[in-house]
Amino acid sequence: MPSSNRRASLIRLSLAIMLSSGAGFAAYAQDAKPAETPPPAAAQPAPKPAPDTVLAKVNGQSITEADLDLAIEDLDQQFARLPEEQKRAAALSAVIEIKLMAAEAAAKGIDKDADMQRRLAFLQQRALHAAVIDKEVQAKITDDEIRARYDKEIAAQPAENEVHARHILVKTKEEAEAIIKDLDAGKKFEDIAKEKSTDPGSGANGGDLGYFSAGQMVPEFEKAAFALAPGTYTKTPVQTQFGFHVIKVEDKRAKQPPAFDEVKDQVRSLVLRDKYLALIKSLREAAKIQIDDPALKKSVEGMEAPKP
Known part of the structure; x- marks a missing residue:
């Protein structure tokens, strides 16, 4: 100090x-x-x-x-x-x-x-x-603590399955069935998606949705996509709240947990949070805290109650 x-x-x-x-x-x-003219590239900052x-x-x-x-x-x-x-x-x-x-x-x-x-x-x-x-x-907080938390909660997690898929979204089942017939006849999935898909986000990119894992798509879509083998498409339309989809899977992979250096700062924040909560808990337990307002006391106690 x-x-x-x-x-x-x-x-x-x-x-x-x-x-x-x-x-x-x-x-x-x-x-x-801000200064309009930056200092010369070779200039070194003055010592602090x-x-x-x-x-x-x-x-x-x-x-x-x-x-x-x-x-x-x-x-x-x-x-x-x-x-x-x-x-x-x-x-x-x-x-x-x-x-x-x-x-x-x-x-x-x-x-x-x-x-x-x-x-x-x-x-x-x-x-x-x-x-x-x-x-x-x-x-x-030590690097060893951060590494131990990473090994326990991130590195130890099983690889997460991901699917790389495309889709063509249309309003009616009949439209989707016609698209499947075109695919069976040899027409390219990407070309049909650009021409007919009503999804503004992926249509222009040939229906490409990139990689996604379980829980990121609506259940009906997700179930159909994960059931397909790479290189195949759905033979019947898949209905969701958005309309009717024709889905093609490009690839499947097992996504590995992020490397330690990629998430070190986030893990440090978790360790910091838990240590802070432990410290404040011990200080509260050792202190005599009196809240006179009954309604306020109830609200504070509700906030502090352990979550199930």
Whole structure:
């Protein structure tokens, strides 16, 4: 934790207040234009200053690199499209405005207002809540834990069968039967689909639906498709809520689970969620929590009840 943590925490609180009140520095970020001429390809970014490096002062109060990092983190949506240097300039301008307005608020006694005191206390608690997640939950997740979760819940799953199919959708059974006769006579499936299919999504592509697995299509369609051998088509129309289909299967395959590196971040999120829930459960059980409003108590208890 950098030595400027106390000042950084104050900046975080001020940023949240400014965001909640529609602060004027957002206009700076909106009006700022990305640099028109990119730097030369060979140019290397300047080394990042140390966290306690003083970048500016406002009436004697220092603004450090750590303060700037907090501003950029909290205001990321406003600054996301800006090049790095413009982002830093916009963030510094925001912190300067915050310090000036915070000093003005203190001079007018706004910081002593009861509503403001409650807001500041809540924002501090929210920041501490996030810090516990960062330091006591997220930072302690190991690659071995993530890998074990992947092996148990993803890699261990059996391969999923998939079908690559085409279809021709028409309104009546008679139309579908006529199409089957054309296919029997040697006409190409793709050509008929482009000409007669009423499915706007696949008709222009020769009826191609790509690969799909169980549960992705309506039951009648899915049953017929999975029953076909590759290279064959349905000999009778398949009726669904959309109309009458003639289905051709191009290929079948067993889809393997995704590789670890492809889903590592998603698995980490699952581990983080479960660790957070375990921590909050233990804290709730050890705490004395009293909700006086009966209706609100019932609603909260309903939300917290374990799902069957």
